[in-house]
Amino acid sequence: MAEVRIPVEAIKGRGSATRLAHRFEKDERLDYDDGWGTLEQQESGATRTEVIWEDCRSVISSNDSPDIFFDRSINPYRGCEHGCIYCYARPTHSYLNLSPGLDFETKIIAKRNIAAVLRSELSKKSYQPRGLAIGTATDCYQPVERELRLTRSVIELLQESRHAFSMVTKSSGVERDLDLLAPMARQKLVAVYVTLTTLDAELTRKLEPRAAAPHRRLRTIRTLAEHGIPVGVSLAPQIPFLTEDMEQVMEAAWEAGARSAFYHVLRLPWEVSPLFREWLQLHYPQRADRVMARIHDMRGGKDYDSSFATRMKGAGPWAELIGQRFRKAASRRGFNRTRVELDLQAFRPLGAVGQGTLF
Template sequence: MALDSTSTPRGRGTACNPGNRFAATHSEAFDDGWQQEVPTCQATEVRFEQARSVISRNRSPDLGFDRSVNPYRGCEHGCIYCFARPTHAYWDLSPGIDFETRLIAKSNLAERLEEELSRPGYRPRPIALGINTDAYQPLERELRLTRQALEVLLRFRHPVHLVTKSSLILRDLDLLSAMAEQRLVSVAVSLTTLDNSLKCIMEPRAASPSARVRVMRRLDEAGVPVGIICAPVIPMINDMELEHLLEAARGAGATSAGYILLRLPYEVAGLFEDWLARHFPERAGHVMSLVRQTRGGQVYDSRFGSRMRGEGVFAELLGQRFRLASKRFGFSRRDEAWALDSSRFSPPGQQLGLF
C-alpha cells in the first residue's frame, strides 16, 4: 500500500511507495471510510547482508571507471531524483520511501574486498566507492563500512575515487590524506544547489550546501584532490545555479568539474513528477516539457552517449554554459581527476618479483 503522497514524513524525500515492478501482484490504496493517519516521521530499518562479492563491473562508455564498490543498498539521504531508486525492486522493496528507510548493509564488505583484491589474477584500476548510493550516508557514522573499505584499499595501495554529498567524509581525512600522498585517491563532492530551502525538500538528509563547500575546502587544505559534480541539473529547478555552483566550488579549492542532466529511469519518473506537483505545481508542466525535449520526447533515454547529457536545444545550451564557466573559473576536465596511480598496488603478504 502506498502512503498518502500529499503528506511526506518529516526528513524524507517522498511518501510514495510504488509497487515492485517485478512482483506478480500489486496492491492499490483506496479510501474505505476508515480514517488513517500518515505518520509524521518514519524510522530507518537496517538489514545486514553477507555479500558473496563486492566489486561490481561495468562497461559503460559514459563512466570514468570500470569497477565500483557500494557498502549500502538504499540511501537515507532521500534525494528524490536518485537514479539508484529502481534497484531496490531487486530486493522486493519499493523504490519509493522503502529506498530511504529500508536499507541493506554489506556487513562483510572489508573481508570480501580484501579477498577479491588478493586474487592472483586481479589487475588494479581505480575503484569508485559509493557510486550507486552514498558511501557516507548517515548510517555510515555507526557502521563504518566505508572506513573499513578505505583501510583495506590503503593497505593494498589501491586507487579509489569517491563521490559524496556528506560532510561525514571529513571523519576519514587521516586515511584520505595518506592515500593522497601516494596519488591513490580523488573526491568529487556532489553539489546541486546553494539554496538550503531547496536542498531540504530535494535532498532532505544530505549535508547543507555550505557544509559541502566546507568539505571541499578542508579536503583541498589536506592535499586531497577534490572536484565538484553538479548532478543532477534539473530544468527550471536548479539549472540557473550552474555558474554559481562552479564558482563556489572553485573558491573552495575544487580543481575539476562535471555535470549530469536529470535522469528519470523506471519508477523515478513517477516519484519525481509527484514531488514536482507537491512542491512546484505552478511550473511542473514546464519542467517536464523541458525534460522531454532533452530526451527525444520521452522522460528518459537510456542510450549511451546521451543519457548523461541529453539532446536538443536546452541540453546544448546547458553544455555550452558548463564549458564556458569551467574555462572561466579554471577547472580541469573530470577525467584528469581519475589519473590515479595503479602501479603502487601491493597486496600484503604477496612477495613481489625481483625482475
C-alpha cells in the same frame, strides 16, 4: 474514491511521498484515509530507517559502460537514507522486492562482510588494479555509516594495498576519514568528488532531504583541499527550472578549493519517473509541466532515453544550452585544466586473512 494525497508534513525528511509499487509486483496497495487521521499517523510512524544486514558474495563490480569514467566500483550499501528523489539507483530496490520509493530511503541493505570479501578479492593473484570508484550508486557516507563504518573498513584495505580510488559523496562524513585519505592523497592514491546540485537550501531540503546542506558541503570541499586531497565538484543532476544556479555553484566550489567539475542532466529510468513526477506535483506543482516538457526536449519526447550516447548529457537545444553554460563557467574559472592522475602501479596485493607475508 477520491485520491488521498499524503501531506508534506507527514513525510518530513523523506524524498518520496509513497511506497511506490515496484515493476515486478503483482499487487498494488493504496493507503486510505478513514477520516480518523490514521493515514497521517501511519506514514509518520513508518518512516524510521531500518538496517538490513547482507552477507555479500562479491564486492568489486565491473563496469563496461562507455559513458562512465571508472572501470570498477564498490558500494557498501544498497538504498540511501539521503532520500534524493532523483536517484537513478532507486529501481535497484525492486530486485529485492522492495519499493523504490520510501523503502529505498528507509530500508538500507548493509554488506556486513564487505571487508573480508574485499580482502579476498584483492588477494587473488589474478587481480589487476583499474579505475575504482566508491559510492557510485548510493552514498558511501550516508547517515548509517557513522555507526557501521563499512566505508572506512574498505578504505583501510585500499590503503593497506596501496590501491588507488576515487569517491563521490554529498556528505560531510567524509571528513571523519581524513587520517586515511590525506596520506593516500600524498601518494596519488585518492580523489574525492562532492556533489553540489544547488546553493538553494530550501530546494535542497526537498530534493535531497537528508544530505548535508549546501554550505556544509562547501566547507567539506575546503577541508579536503586544505588537507591536500584532490577534490572536484559534481553538479549532477541538472534539472531545468529547478537547479538554475550552475554558475554560482561552480564559483563557490572553486573558491572552496575544487579544481575539477562535471555534470549530468536528470535521468528518470524505470520507477524514478513516476516518483519524480509525484514529487514535482507535491512540492512545485506550478512548475511541473514546464520541467517535464524540458526533460522531454532533452530525451526525444520521452521521460528517459537509455542510449549511451545521450543518457548523461541529453540531446537537443536545452541539453546543448546546459552544456554551453557549464563549459563557459568551467573555462572562466579554470576547472579541469589539469587531470588528476592516480597511481595504479602502486598496488600491492594483500595477504589472505591469517596469511603472513615475507616482506
